[in-house]
Amino acid sequence: MFSIEHEFDSTVVTLVDDGEAPLQEDVIVNAFQECVTVEQYDPRTDRVNRITLSVAQLRDLGAALDLPEGVYTLPKKDL
Numbered sequence: 001m002f003s004i005e006h007e008f009d010s011t012v013v014t015l016v017d018d019g020e021a022p023l024q025e026d027v028i029v030n031a032f033q034e035c036v037t038v039e040q041y042d043p044r045t046d047r048v049n050r051i052t053l054s055v056a057q058l059r060d061l062g063a064a065l066d067l068p069e070g071v072y073t074l075p076k077k078d079l
Contacts (some may be wrong), residue, residue: 009033 001016015027028039039050053061063074069070 001018003014003016005012005014009032012032013029013031015029017024017026025041025043030037031037035051035055036054037050039048041048060072060074062073
């Protein structure tokens with residue numbers, strides 16, 4: 001299950017793990033104009049872990065999901 005919300009400066013997607021146990025904490029994706037952040041609460045440390053991806057890194061990740069093993073360079077485009 002997931003939800004999508006449009007905030008003032010970002011689009012927020014929340015991914016809820018509603019499968020079989022053991023379940024993971026929700027993943028929150030904030031898509032800003034210049035970057036994307038991915039956050040997940042870690043109950044072991046009582047902290048939210050966050051990573052930040054540039055728009056180019058996000059594009060590469062999306063492409064990588066559909067490619068076999070290897071090293072790739074995508075052509076640069078206007079983002």
